[in-house]
Amino acid sequence: MMRVPVGLRRLHALLRKEFMLLLRDPRMRFFVVIPPIIQLVIFGFAATYDVRFAAIGLVDHADTVQTRDLRAAITGTTHYRLERYTAMAAAEQAMAVGEIRGIVVFPPDFVRQPRIQIVVDGSDSNSAQVILGQLARTLQQAAAREPPRISLAFRNWFNPNLEDRWYFVPGVMATVVLIATVSLTAMGVVRERELGTLERLMVTPLGRLEFVAGKLLPVAAIGLFDVALILVIAIFGFDIPFRGSFLALFVGTSLYLLSALGIGLLISSYVGTQQQAMLLVFFAIMPLVILSGFAFPIANMPEPVQWATWLNPLRYYLVIVRDAFLKGSGLLDYGFEFLMMGVLGLVSMGLSMLRVR
């Protein structure tokens, strides 16, 4: 049976020791604060699928008034810059070494028969799609003689200008916190075992639950601190609208941390050395991040993989964080997500407590 924690004083002593252990090293203190900020800023800007400032090769064999208008339409979008080539071979060579990302070819008989060839660099498949779509749309609109019979008006809700940053910054926040908390938990527990201090703790009147609480609470505190820090930067630095309720985000974050710490604890119960712990942390974190909907929508995955994502707490937290920022949903909209994260957290913690005797 688990022992009920007797004295708060004992826990207090342990917590003090843990906080000191974690934050004694000034480099470690630095590490809790600075990297989350740097990561958020760098990755928040880096993660974008949108094509901007792309260099497109232009091979204009016709060179007439019509092609000049179409060229102007392409540069007029401000997303593209045209580089002229006299021969297709030269343009292809430039695309092979990555100087340009697509080629627009006007054939010599363009005036008589308006045909255009668009070639894109498929070694970057998403950009290829975006460039193809945008160029085709721009050229057709510019060349159209009459208005289309059916015109389509788009309205993008929650993110009117389709800013990738609005989508990815909340995701980076969730990912950064996950990596930090899972690894700190796993390494922290295993460290005691590897250095032999766990045996020393065993002879003290400390209960198992108290030991775990002492290990987890400081990491949870660091996780909450990081979330708060990143939140401030996202709202004031990145100007991302925060439309939802802070309460929903706080409850969600707490449950998310519970499940993240649970994963960390479970990992620590399987390993004996810090090296193993770190390998396993990596082994676990990569699928968690990749199969969360952070960068790749879950709905596009094959069905069996979609089922696997049900076990991924990051998946639920991402919904909560993104909605809290952009959609402005309230506390009551996330019953299912809260439940799943809570269950995942409790199950993983329970399992690891059973495993460690």
Add this chain to the structure above:
Amino acid sequence: MNFQHVRAMARKEWWHLLRDPRSLALMLLMPTMLLFLFGYAIRLDISDAPIAVLDESHSAASRTLQARFDASHAFTLRHGYASRRELREALQRGEVWGALVIPPDYARRLQQGQARVQLLLDGVDANTARLVQNYALLVLDNLARETGQSPALALQDRVYYNETRESRLAIVPGVIALVMAVIGALMTSLTIAREMELGNLVMLRTTPLTHGEFLIGKLAPYFVLGMVDLAVATGAAIWVFDVPLRGSLVGLVGISAVFLLVVMLQGALISILAGNQLLASQVALVQTFLPAFLLSGFVFAIENMPVVLQYVTYLVPARFYVSLSKAIFLKGLAPWMLWSVTGPLLLMLAVLAALTWRRARRLGLLP
């Protein structure tokens, strides 16, 4: 440099690796798992995107339009929404990715040649929204063509290096880079810190081992393991995921060896500078996975990033390796044809080797 000393050190490290079969298994399984995840689970294209329909026109023409959307592999239509409010709620809950609104006067205005429909999109996932827009326009273009309105231009599009337009082909060569970046740094970042933390280094100081011999002996087994990982990953890419290797295999192996050395030296340097495993692991985690994932051009094209960040990516070795890997696999180039990419990688190797060498001197071993 005494070769026997190096061998003894390498042997010890090799035993250390073999004695821990679980870690070894993880190191060998990691590339397979990552390749599976990215090659099989990830699609960058959309298919069967759920789109709600609100048909206020109730006409034959509006049903034709719906049928066209439904026939596209990109969309699945969801019916049963009675008002714009319900559409908004469905978008809010994330049930559908977009909502097609066909106004009451659609049929009448179509006869006049000026119909309008509206597509409301969930803009939270901006990229998906962009793809949905492109596909929706494509559907309308095709419909217009069938009803006799020929487009002003005949567009012919081609996707070079990836004619079948499968995102897998573009992703898998990049995954190999991710695998190598993570494994290389991960394996080495804790080894030296571990010796320092457990106090073994003090014992080594009493032996005739020099710091150079220590470093080389320590890293050699991991290099072998890393090259095995590379072979597994490359083999899987070619035979399991059908990615064509159009360039030189020798070039690929050569540049991979250089890249592996770069990331291993990065790990070793972290290890020496940190001095304990907890800190080393945190630095290595921050330094490898996310940068190799987000800053390498592996999924997010570097050219799309703000210019300042494009300079930052020059600090990430995976950036160079990703473009080389893609160039060798898909474009059929060789490393020596891309000096602007190969050069910086070699320079990085030299700088990191010099730095690690100098730092290792301070470990207190024989010079």
